[in-house]
Amino acid sequence: MKNQTRRSFLKTAVRGGVGLAILPNIMPRSLFAADLPSRRIHVAQIGCGREGREDMSGIMAYPAGRIVAVCDLDSKRLAAGKKLAEDFYQKRGESNVDVKSFHDYHEVLARPDIDAVVVTVPDHWHALVAIEAAIAGKHLYVQKPVTYNIAEAIALRTAVRAKKVIMQTGSQQRSEHPWMSFRTASEAVRNGRIGKLQTIKIGIGLDKPSGHAPAPMPVPENLDYERWLGPAPEQPYMEGRVHPQDSFTGRPGWITTEDFGLGMITNWGAHHIDIAHWAMGQELGGPTSIDAHAEFMTNDVWTVHGTYHVEMLYPNNVQVLMDNKFETGLLFEGSEGSVFCTRGAEKVTASDPNSPGGSKPPLRASAPKILSPLGANATRWPKSSNHYLNWLESIAVNRDPIAPIEQSARSLEACAAAWISMKLKRKLTWDPAKEMFVGDDEANAMRERKPRKPEFDFRLVLQQAGVA
Numbered sequence: 001m002k003n004q005t006r007r008s009f010l011k012t013a014v015r016g017g018v019g020l021a022i023l024p025n026i027m028p029r030s031l032f033a034a035d036l037p038s039r040r041i042h043v044a045q046i047g048c049g050r051e052g053r054e055d056m057s058g059i060m061a062y063p064a065g066r067i068v069a070v071c072d073l074d075s076k077r078l079a080a081g082k083k084l085a086e087d088f089y090q091k092r093g094e095s096n097v098d099v100k101s102f103h104d105y106h107e108v109l110a111r112p113d114i115d116a117v118v119v120t121v122p123d124h125w126h127a128l129v130a131i132e133a134a135i136a137g138k139h140l141y142v143q144k145p146v147t148y149n150i151a152e153a154i155a156l157r158t159a160v161r162a163k164k165v166i167m168q169t170g171s172q173q174r175s176e177h178p179w180m181s182f183r184t185a186s187e188a189v190r191n192g193r194i195g196k197l198q199t200i201k202i203g204i205g206l207d208k209p210s211g212h213a214p215a216p217m218p219v220p221e222n223l224d225y226e227r228w229l230g231p232a233p234e235q236p237y238m239e240g241r242v243h244p245q246d247s248f249t250g251r252p253g254w255i256t257t258e259d260f261g262l263g264m265i266t267n268w269g270a271h272h273i274d275i276a277h278w279a280m281g282q283e284l285g286g287p288t289s290i291d292a293h294a295e296f297m298t299n300d301v302w303t304v305h306g307t308y309h310v311e312m313l314y315p316n317n318v319q320v321l322m323d324n325k326f327e328t329g330l331l332f333e334g335s336e337g338s339v340f341c342t343r344g345a346e347k348v349t350a351s352d353p354n355s356p357g358g359s360k361p362p363l364r365a366s367a368p369k370i371l372s373p374l375g376a377n378a379t380r381w382p383k384s385s386n387h388y389l390n391w392l393e394s395i396a397v398n399r400d401p402i403a404p405i406e407q408s409a410r411s412l413e414a415c416a417a418a419w420i421s422m423k424l425k426r427k428l429t430w431d432p433a434k435e436m437f438v439g440d441d442e443a444n445a446m447r448e449r450k451p452r453k454p455e456f457d458f459r460l461v462l463q464q465a466g467v468a
Contacts, residue, residue, distance in 0.1 A: 041115045043065050043115065044069035045059075045071065046118065046121060047121040048071075049072075050250075055118045057088075071101070071103070085099040105117075105133075109133055123145060123262070126147050127147040134167070135461070146408040150413050150417070152458060154409065159462065169405065171408060172387045177386050181344075184371065189279040193370045194332060199320075200276050202276065203322070204272055205264055206324040211300070213301065220245055225242070230451075231451035232452060239253070241254060257304065261304070265305065270408070270412055280315075284407065296422075305422055338366045339365040381402075416447070
Protein backbone atom coordinates (compact mmCIF):
# COMPACT_ATOMS: atom_id res chain seq x y z
CA MET A 1 0.00 0.00 0.00
CA LYS A 2 2.94 2.35 0.54
CA ASN A 3 3.38 3.15 -3.17
CA GLN A 4 -0.31 3.37 -3.96
CA THR A 5 -1.63 6.81 -4.97
CA ARG A 6 -4.81 8.15 -3.43
CA ARG A 7 -6.70 7.91 -6.71
CA SER A 8 -5.63 4.28 -7.24
CA PHE A 9 -6.54 3.50 -3.64
CA LEU A 10 -10.06 4.82 -4.15
CA LYS A 11 -10.39 2.73 -7.32
CA THR A 12 -9.14 -0.32 -5.43
CA ALA A 13 -11.75 0.31 -2.76
CA VAL A 14 -14.42 0.32 -5.47
CA ARG A 15 -13.17 -2.94 -6.98
CA GLY A 16 -13.09 -4.44 -3.51
CA GLY A 17 -16.82 -3.95 -3.18
CA VAL A 18 -16.99 -0.90 -0.91
CA GLY A 19 -20.50 0.52 -1.42
CA LEU A 20 -22.60 3.36 -0.14
CA ALA A 21 -24.69 1.00 1.94
CA ILE A 22 -21.76 0.06 4.17
CA LEU A 23 -19.32 2.91 3.68
CA PRO A 24 -20.60 5.19 6.48
CA ASN A 25 -19.97 2.37 8.97
CA ILE A 26 -16.39 1.71 7.95
CA MET A 27 -15.08 5.15 6.98
CA PRO A 28 -14.33 6.48 10.47
CA ARG A 29 -12.75 3.23 11.70
CA SER A 30 -10.74 1.90 8.80
CA LEU A 31 -10.95 3.40 5.33
CA PHE A 32 -10.35 6.94 6.60
CA ALA A 33 -8.99 6.22 10.07
CA ALA A 34 -7.15 8.92 11.98
CA ASP A 35 -3.83 7.08 11.67
CA LEU A 36 -4.13 6.91 7.88
CA PRO A 37 -4.39 10.56 6.77
CA SER A 38 -3.06 9.79 3.28
CA ARG A 39 -6.24 7.84 2.61
CA ARG A 40 -8.56 10.75 3.33
CA ILE A 41 -9.90 12.82 0.47
CA HIS A 42 -7.80 15.97 0.46
CA VAL A 43 -10.04 18.97 -0.24
CA ALA A 44 -9.29 22.61 -1.08
CA GLN A 45 -11.86 25.30 -0.34
CA ILE A 46 -12.05 27.91 -3.11
CA GLY A 47 -13.96 30.91 -1.80
CA CYS A 48 -13.89 31.55 1.97
CA GLY A 49 -16.86 33.86 2.45
CA ARG A 50 -20.11 33.24 4.31
CA GLU A 51 -21.17 30.13 2.37
CA GLY A 52 -17.59 28.98 1.92
CA ARG A 53 -17.12 28.80 5.68
CA GLU A 54 -20.29 26.72 5.98
CA ASP A 55 -19.04 24.38 3.27
CA MET A 56 -15.71 24.00 5.05
CA SER A 57 -17.46 23.11 8.30
CA GLY A 58 -19.64 20.64 6.41
CA ILE A 59 -16.61 18.85 4.98
CA MET A 60 -14.61 18.89 8.21
CA ALA A 61 -17.47 17.26 10.09
CA TYR A 62 -16.59 13.92 8.44
CA PRO A 63 -13.27 12.08 8.75
CA ALA A 64 -13.57 11.08 5.08
CA GLY A 65 -12.57 14.58 4.00
CA ARG A 66 -9.68 16.78 5.04
CA ILE A 67 -9.44 20.52 4.28
CA VAL A 68 -5.79 20.94 3.31
CA ALA A 69 -5.92 24.26 1.45
CA VAL A 70 -7.96 27.44 1.12
CA CYS A 71 -8.10 30.01 -1.67
CA ASP A 72 -9.60 33.49 -1.89
CA LEU A 73 -8.99 36.80 -3.67
CA ASP A 74 -9.61 38.73 -0.44
CA SER A 75 -6.62 38.29 1.87
CA LYS A 76 -8.76 38.91 4.96
CA ARG A 77 -11.12 36.11 4.04
CA LEU A 78 -8.23 33.90 3.03
CA ALA A 79 -6.59 34.30 6.46
CA ALA A 80 -9.91 33.71 8.20
CA GLY A 81 -10.53 30.56 6.19
CA LYS A 82 -7.09 29.20 7.02
CA LYS A 83 -7.67 29.95 10.72
CA LEU A 84 -11.09 28.29 10.69
CA ALA A 85 -9.66 25.03 9.37
CA GLU A 86 -6.54 25.03 11.52
CA ASP A 87 -8.51 25.86 14.68
CA PHE A 88 -10.90 23.00 13.95
CA TYR A 89 -8.16 20.40 13.65
CA GLN A 90 -6.20 21.78 16.61
CA LYS A 91 -9.30 21.67 18.83
CA ARG A 92 -9.62 18.05 17.79
CA GLY A 93 -6.25 17.41 19.39
CA GLU A 94 -3.89 17.71 16.41
CA SER A 95 -0.65 19.66 16.52
CA ASN A 96 1.44 21.34 13.82
CA VAL A 97 -1.60 21.79 11.58
CA ASP A 98 -0.73 23.66 8.39
CA VAL A 99 -3.55 24.46 5.98
CA LYS A 100 -2.05 25.94 2.82
CA SER A 101 -3.43 29.23 1.51
CA PHE A 102 -3.52 30.43 -2.08
CA HIS A 103 -4.50 33.63 -3.87
CA ASP A 104 -4.78 32.03 -7.32
CA TYR A 105 -6.94 28.92 -7.71
CA HIS A 106 -4.71 27.73 -10.55
CA GLU A 107 -2.03 27.00 -7.94
CA VAL A 108 -4.57 24.82 -6.11
CA LEU A 109 -5.45 22.90 -9.26
CA ALA A 110 -1.78 22.29 -10.05
CA ARG A 111 -1.17 20.42 -6.78
CA PRO A 112 -1.24 16.61 -7.15
CA ASP A 113 -1.86 16.19 -3.42
CA ILE A 114 -5.31 17.81 -3.69
CA ASP A 115 -8.07 15.40 -4.72
CA ALA A 116 -11.11 17.65 -4.72
CA VAL A 117 -12.24 21.27 -4.50
CA VAL A 118 -15.27 23.03 -3.11
CA VAL A 119 -16.27 25.94 -5.37
CA THR A 120 -18.01 28.62 -3.29
CA VAL A 121 -17.19 31.71 -5.32
CA PRO A 122 -19.72 34.25 -6.66
CA ASP A 123 -22.06 32.89 -9.34
CA HIS A 124 -20.27 34.60 -12.23
CA TRP A 125 -17.11 32.61 -11.37
CA HIS A 126 -18.70 29.18 -10.84
CA ALA A 127 -18.29 27.86 -14.36
CA LEU A 128 -14.70 28.87 -15.05
CA VAL A 129 -13.30 27.61 -11.74
CA ALA A 130 -15.30 24.37 -11.92
CA ILE A 131 -14.48 23.67 -15.58
CA GLU A 132 -10.76 24.18 -14.99
CA ALA A 133 -10.93 22.03 -11.86
CA ALA A 134 -12.62 19.21 -13.79
CA ILE A 135 -9.99 19.45 -16.52
CA ALA A 136 -7.33 19.20 -13.81
CA GLY A 137 -8.96 15.97 -12.63
CA LYS A 138 -10.30 17.33 -9.35
CA HIS A 139 -13.60 16.16 -7.92
CA LEU A 140 -16.06 18.99 -7.36
CA TYR A 141 -18.61 20.35 -4.94
CA VAL A 142 -20.14 23.42 -6.61
CA GLN A 143 -22.58 25.73 -4.90
CA LYS A 144 -25.90 26.42 -6.57
CA PRO A 145 -26.98 27.86 -8.93
CA VAL A 146 -24.50 25.60 -10.64
CA THR A 147 -23.51 28.32 -13.14
CA TYR A 148 -24.40 31.91 -14.04
CA ASN A 149 -25.97 31.12 -17.42
CA ILE A 150 -27.19 28.31 -19.65
CA ALA A 151 -24.14 27.96 -21.91
CA GLU A 152 -21.89 27.62 -18.86
CA ALA A 153 -24.04 24.82 -17.42
CA ILE A 154 -23.78 22.85 -20.65
CA ALA A 155 -20.01 23.43 -20.77
CA LEU A 156 -19.49 22.33 -17.17
CA ARG A 157 -21.50 19.18 -17.78
CA THR A 158 -19.29 18.47 -20.81
CA ALA A 159 -16.07 18.93 -18.82
CA VAL A 160 -17.22 16.82 -15.85
CA ARG A 161 -18.22 13.89 -18.03
CA ALA A 162 -15.17 14.12 -20.28
CA LYS A 163 -12.81 13.99 -17.30
CA LYS A 164 -14.90 11.48 -15.33
CA VAL A 165 -14.76 13.42 -12.06
CA ILE A 166 -17.42 13.31 -9.35
CA MET A 167 -19.41 16.53 -9.00
CA GLN A 168 -22.00 17.39 -6.37
CA THR A 169 -24.18 20.49 -6.69
CA GLY A 170 -25.05 22.31 -3.48
CA SER A 171 -28.77 21.52 -3.77
CA GLN A 172 -28.99 20.39 -0.14
CA GLN A 173 -32.76 20.00 -0.25
CA ARG A 174 -32.15 16.63 -1.95
CA SER A 175 -30.51 15.25 1.18
CA GLU A 176 -32.29 14.07 4.32
CA HIS A 177 -30.68 16.50 6.76
CA PRO A 178 -31.80 19.09 7.66
CA TRP A 179 -34.86 19.42 5.39
CA MET A 180 -36.44 16.00 4.88
CA SER A 181 -39.72 17.72 3.92
CA PHE A 182 -38.62 18.17 0.29
CA ARG A 183 -37.78 14.50 -0.23
CA THR A 184 -41.01 13.33 1.40
CA ALA A 185 -43.25 15.70 -0.56
CA SER A 186 -41.62 15.08 -3.94
CA GLU A 187 -41.68 11.30 -3.44
CA ALA A 188 -45.38 11.49 -2.63
CA VAL A 189 -46.06 13.46 -5.80
CA ARG A 190 -43.88 11.23 -7.96
CA ASN A 191 -45.79 8.18 -6.68
CA GLY A 192 -49.21 9.62 -7.49
CA ARG A 193 -50.32 10.35 -3.93
CA ILE A 194 -52.09 13.57 -5.02
CA GLY A 195 -53.47 12.05 -8.22
CA LYS A 196 -52.56 13.64 -11.54
CA LEU A 197 -50.17 16.52 -10.91
CA GLN A 198 -51.65 19.73 -12.28
CA THR A 199 -49.92 22.77 -10.78
CA ILE A 200 -46.79 23.58 -8.78
CA LYS A 201 -46.77 26.95 -7.02
CA ILE A 202 -43.32 28.06 -5.92
CA GLY A 203 -42.28 30.92 -3.65
CA ILE A 204 -38.61 31.86 -3.79
CA GLY A 205 -38.58 34.93 -1.58
CA LEU A 206 -38.24 38.57 -2.58
CA ASP A 207 -35.25 40.87 -2.93
CA LYS A 208 -35.87 44.54 -2.19
CA PRO A 209 -33.68 47.53 -3.17
CA SER A 210 -30.90 48.47 -0.79
CA GLY A 211 -31.97 52.11 -0.74
CA HIS A 212 -28.43 53.23 -1.62
CA ALA A 213 -27.54 54.83 -4.93
CA PRO A 214 -24.55 53.38 -6.81
CA ALA A 215 -21.32 55.22 -5.97
CA PRO A 216 -17.73 54.17 -6.77
CA MET A 217 -15.45 53.45 -3.81
CA PRO A 218 -11.71 52.89 -3.35
CA VAL A 219 -10.75 49.25 -3.70
CA PRO A 220 -9.62 47.75 -0.36
CA GLU A 221 -5.94 46.79 -0.33
CA ASN A 222 -6.84 43.25 0.72
CA LEU A 223 -9.06 42.58 -2.34
CA ASP A 224 -7.87 41.73 -5.86
CA TYR A 225 -10.87 43.40 -7.44
CA GLU A 226 -9.61 43.20 -11.02
CA ARG A 227 -9.40 39.43 -10.73
CA TRP A 228 -12.64 39.26 -8.73
CA LEU A 229 -14.53 40.82 -11.66
CA GLY A 230 -13.35 37.95 -13.85
CA PRO A 231 -15.69 37.45 -16.82
CA ALA A 232 -18.16 40.11 -15.65
CA PRO A 233 -18.33 43.57 -17.30
CA GLU A 234 -15.83 46.22 -16.24
CA GLN A 235 -17.18 48.50 -13.49
CA PRO A 236 -16.02 50.49 -10.47
CA TYR A 237 -15.77 48.83 -7.07
CA MET A 238 -18.65 49.19 -4.62
CA GLU A 239 -18.64 47.26 -1.38
CA GLY A 240 -22.41 46.87 -1.68
CA ARG A 241 -21.90 44.89 -4.91
CA VAL A 242 -19.14 42.60 -3.65
CA HIS A 243 -19.12 41.45 0.00
CA PRO A 244 -18.88 43.07 3.46
CA GLN A 245 -15.38 43.97 4.53
CA ASP A 246 -16.05 43.70 8.25
CA SER A 247 -18.10 40.52 8.67
CA PHE A 248 -19.25 37.21 7.22
CA THR A 249 -22.88 37.73 8.20
CA GLY A 250 -25.63 38.73 5.83
CA ARG A 251 -25.94 38.10 2.12
CA PRO A 252 -23.10 39.54 0.02
CA GLY A 253 -24.02 42.24 -2.48
CA TRP A 254 -22.99 40.26 -5.54
CA ILE A 255 -26.10 38.09 -5.02
CA THR A 256 -28.26 41.14 -5.76
CA THR A 257 -26.11 42.59 -8.57
CA GLU A 258 -27.12 41.25 -11.96
CA ASP A 259 -23.63 41.21 -13.46
CA PHE A 260 -22.60 38.69 -10.79
CA GLY A 261 -25.83 36.83 -10.00
CA LEU A 262 -29.28 36.95 -11.59
CA GLY A 263 -31.29 37.37 -8.41
CA MET A 264 -33.83 35.17 -6.69
CA ILE A 265 -34.89 33.52 -9.95
CA THR A 266 -31.63 31.54 -10.02
CA ASN A 267 -30.46 31.98 -6.43
CA TRP A 268 -33.41 30.26 -4.74
CA GLY A 269 -35.18 29.28 -7.92
CA ALA A 270 -32.44 26.69 -8.51
CA HIS A 271 -33.26 25.05 -5.15
CA HIS A 272 -37.00 24.80 -5.66
CA ILE A 273 -37.12 24.11 -9.40
CA ASP A 274 -34.73 21.24 -8.70
CA ILE A 275 -37.29 19.68 -6.33
CA ALA A 276 -40.12 20.40 -8.78
CA HIS A 277 -38.19 18.53 -11.49
CA TRP A 278 -37.74 15.58 -9.14
CA ALA A 279 -41.45 15.44 -8.39
CA MET A 280 -42.43 15.70 -12.07
CA GLY A 281 -39.87 13.23 -13.35
CA GLN A 282 -38.26 16.04 -15.34
CA GLU A 283 -34.73 15.74 -13.92
CA LEU A 284 -33.35 15.70 -17.46
CA GLY A 285 -36.16 17.70 -19.05
CA GLY A 286 -37.51 21.19 -18.77
CA PRO A 287 -40.36 23.53 -19.61
CA THR A 288 -41.74 23.90 -23.14
CA SER A 289 -42.84 27.50 -22.67
CA ILE A 290 -41.94 30.31 -20.29
CA ASP A 291 -43.81 33.55 -19.70
CA ALA A 292 -42.14 35.67 -17.00
CA HIS A 293 -42.48 39.26 -15.88
CA ALA A 294 -40.59 41.21 -13.24
CA GLU A 295 -39.73 44.67 -12.01
CA PHE A 296 -35.99 45.38 -11.95
CA MET A 297 -34.23 47.64 -9.47
CA THR A 298 -33.10 51.04 -10.77
CA ASN A 299 -31.00 53.86 -9.32
CA ASP A 300 -29.79 51.46 -6.65
CA VAL A 301 -26.50 49.78 -5.85
CA TRP A 302 -28.39 46.53 -6.47
CA THR A 303 -29.72 45.69 -9.92
CA VAL A 304 -31.59 42.36 -9.84
CA HIS A 305 -35.33 41.78 -10.19
CA GLY A 306 -37.71 42.50 -7.35
CA THR A 307 -41.34 41.46 -7.74
CA TYR A 308 -41.92 38.66 -10.24
CA HIS A 309 -44.48 36.34 -11.79
CA VAL A 310 -43.45 33.30 -13.82
CA GLU A 311 -45.59 30.78 -15.71
CA MET A 312 -43.93 27.69 -17.20
CA LEU A 313 -45.59 24.78 -18.95
CA TYR A 314 -44.06 21.32 -18.59
CA PRO A 315 -44.84 17.96 -20.26
CA ASN A 316 -48.10 16.29 -19.21
CA ASN A 317 -49.63 19.78 -19.07
CA VAL A 318 -48.15 20.56 -15.64
CA GLN A 319 -48.10 24.29 -14.94
CA VAL A 320 -45.32 25.70 -12.76
CA LEU A 321 -45.99 29.12 -11.26
CA MET A 322 -43.57 31.34 -9.32
CA ASP A 323 -44.75 34.54 -7.67
CA ASN A 324 -43.39 36.77 -4.94
CA LYS A 325 -46.77 36.58 -3.19
CA PHE A 326 -46.49 32.81 -2.67
CA GLU A 327 -45.29 31.36 0.61
CA THR A 328 -41.64 30.34 0.36
CA GLY A 329 -41.57 26.68 -0.66
CA LEU A 330 -43.43 24.41 -3.10
CA LEU A 331 -47.14 23.66 -3.22
CA PHE A 332 -47.98 20.63 -5.38
CA GLU A 333 -51.63 20.52 -6.48
CA GLY A 334 -53.14 17.41 -8.04
CA SER A 335 -56.50 15.96 -8.99
CA GLU A 336 -56.81 14.21 -5.60
CA GLY A 337 -55.12 16.56 -3.15
CA SER A 338 -52.11 18.72 -2.44
CA VAL A 339 -48.86 18.74 -0.48
CA PHE A 340 -46.60 21.64 0.56
CA CYS A 341 -42.94 21.62 1.62
CA THR A 342 -40.57 24.29 2.86
CA ARG A 343 -37.57 24.75 5.14
CA GLY A 344 -39.70 25.70 8.11
CA ALA A 345 -39.05 28.89 10.02
CA GLU A 346 -35.94 29.83 8.05
CA LYS A 347 -36.31 32.99 5.99
CA VAL A 348 -34.93 33.17 2.49
CA THR A 349 -33.80 36.76 3.00
CA ALA A 350 -33.93 39.18 5.90
CA SER A 351 -36.64 41.10 4.03
CA ASP A 352 -38.66 38.04 3.02
CA PRO A 353 -42.28 38.63 4.05
CA ASN A 354 -43.38 35.15 3.00
CA SER A 355 -41.49 32.93 5.44
CA PRO A 356 -43.97 30.56 7.12
CA GLY A 357 -42.41 31.28 10.51
CA GLY A 358 -42.66 28.80 13.33
CA SER A 359 -46.45 28.49 13.39
CA LYS A 360 -46.79 26.06 10.46
CA PRO A 361 -45.10 22.69 9.94
CA PRO A 362 -42.61 22.52 7.03
CA LEU A 363 -44.49 19.57 5.50
CA ARG A 364 -48.27 19.79 5.05
CA ALA A 365 -50.79 17.78 3.03
CA SER A 366 -54.51 18.09 2.32
CA ALA A 367 -55.08 14.58 3.69
CA PRO A 368 -53.03 12.31 6.01
CA LYS A 369 -52.98 9.44 3.48
CA ILE A 370 -50.83 11.53 1.13
CA LEU A 371 -47.91 11.34 3.55
CA SER A 372 -48.48 7.78 4.75
CA PRO A 373 -45.57 5.33 4.20
CA LEU A 374 -44.90 4.36 0.60
CA GLY A 375 -45.11 0.74 -0.56
CA ALA A 376 -42.23 -1.57 -1.37
CA ASN A 377 -42.48 -0.94 -5.11
CA ALA A 378 -42.62 2.86 -4.87
CA THR A 379 -40.16 5.18 -6.57
CA ARG A 380 -37.70 6.27 -3.87
CA TRP A 381 -34.90 8.78 -3.94
CA PRO A 382 -31.35 7.53 -3.33
CA LYS A 383 -30.19 7.61 0.27
CA SER A 384 -28.32 10.74 1.33
CA SER A 385 -28.23 11.50 5.03
CA ASN A 386 -25.98 14.54 4.52
CA HIS A 387 -25.05 16.39 1.35
CA TYR A 388 -21.32 16.69 2.09
CA LEU A 389 -21.01 13.12 3.26
CA ASN A 390 -22.86 11.93 0.16
CA TRP A 391 -20.25 13.70 -2.00
CA LEU A 392 -17.31 12.20 -0.10
CA GLU A 393 -18.85 8.73 -0.25
CA SER A 394 -19.50 9.13 -3.97
CA ILE A 395 -15.86 10.01 -4.61
CA ALA A 396 -14.72 6.98 -2.61
CA VAL A 397 -16.86 4.55 -4.60
CA ASN A 398 -16.75 6.38 -7.95
CA ARG A 399 -20.47 6.94 -8.47
CA ASP A 400 -22.77 9.90 -9.09
CA PRO A 401 -23.85 11.82 -5.97
CA ILE A 402 -27.40 12.80 -5.08
CA ALA A 403 -27.23 16.07 -7.09
CA PRO A 404 -25.27 15.33 -10.30
CA ILE A 405 -24.42 17.92 -12.94
CA GLU A 406 -26.90 16.65 -15.56
CA GLN A 407 -29.80 17.41 -13.25
CA SER A 408 -28.53 20.65 -11.73
CA ALA A 409 -27.80 21.96 -15.24
CA ARG A 410 -31.48 21.45 -16.12
CA SER A 411 -32.62 23.31 -13.01
CA LEU A 412 -30.37 26.24 -13.91
CA GLU A 413 -31.60 26.22 -17.50
CA ALA A 414 -35.25 26.56 -16.45
CA CYS A 415 -34.46 29.41 -14.05
CA ALA A 416 -32.18 31.26 -16.47
CA ALA A 417 -34.79 30.85 -19.23
CA ALA A 418 -37.29 32.55 -16.90
CA TRP A 419 -34.81 35.39 -16.36
CA ILE A 420 -34.42 35.80 -20.13
CA SER A 421 -38.20 35.99 -20.47
CA MET A 422 -38.25 38.61 -17.70
CA LYS A 423 -35.67 40.70 -19.54
CA LEU A 424 -37.33 40.39 -22.95
CA LYS A 425 -40.81 40.88 -21.45
CA ARG A 426 -42.39 38.22 -23.62
CA LYS A 427 -43.32 34.57 -23.77
CA LEU A 428 -40.66 32.14 -25.01
CA THR A 429 -40.73 28.60 -26.38
CA TRP A 430 -38.01 26.27 -25.06
CA ASP A 431 -36.78 23.00 -26.53
CA PRO A 432 -35.45 20.88 -23.62
CA ALA A 433 -33.87 18.32 -25.96
CA LYS A 434 -31.81 20.92 -27.84
CA GLU A 435 -31.41 23.19 -24.80
CA MET A 436 -32.29 26.28 -26.76
CA PHE A 437 -35.20 28.56 -27.58
CA VAL A 438 -37.29 27.77 -30.64
CA GLY A 439 -36.94 30.24 -33.51
CA ASP A 440 -35.70 33.07 -31.31
CA ASP A 441 -32.20 34.35 -32.03
CA GLU A 442 -32.47 37.18 -29.50
CA ALA A 443 -33.35 34.84 -26.65
CA ASN A 444 -30.74 32.26 -27.68
CA ALA A 445 -28.04 34.93 -27.67
CA MET A 446 -28.83 35.55 -24.01
CA ARG A 447 -27.98 31.96 -23.05
CA GLU A 448 -24.42 33.23 -22.61
CA ARG A 449 -22.43 36.45 -22.50
CA LYS A 450 -19.14 37.58 -23.91
CA PRO A 451 -16.38 37.47 -21.27
CA ARG A 452 -14.59 40.67 -20.38
CA LYS A 453 -11.21 39.25 -21.43
CA PRO A 454 -10.13 36.12 -23.34
CA GLU A 455 -8.50 34.71 -20.20
CA PHE A 456 -11.99 34.37 -18.71
CA ASP A 457 -13.49 32.59 -21.72
CA PHE A 458 -14.62 29.09 -20.71
CA ARG A 459 -14.88 28.07 -24.36
CA LEU A 460 -11.17 28.75 -24.89
CA VAL A 461 -10.39 26.70 -21.79
CA LEU A 462 -12.35 23.76 -23.18
CA GLN A 463 -10.70 24.08 -26.60
CA GLN A 464 -7.20 24.21 -25.14
CA ALA A 465 -7.95 21.09 -23.11
CA GLY A 466 -9.30 19.27 -26.15
CA VAL A 467 -12.73 18.87 -24.55
CA ALA A 468 -15.51 19.02 -27.13
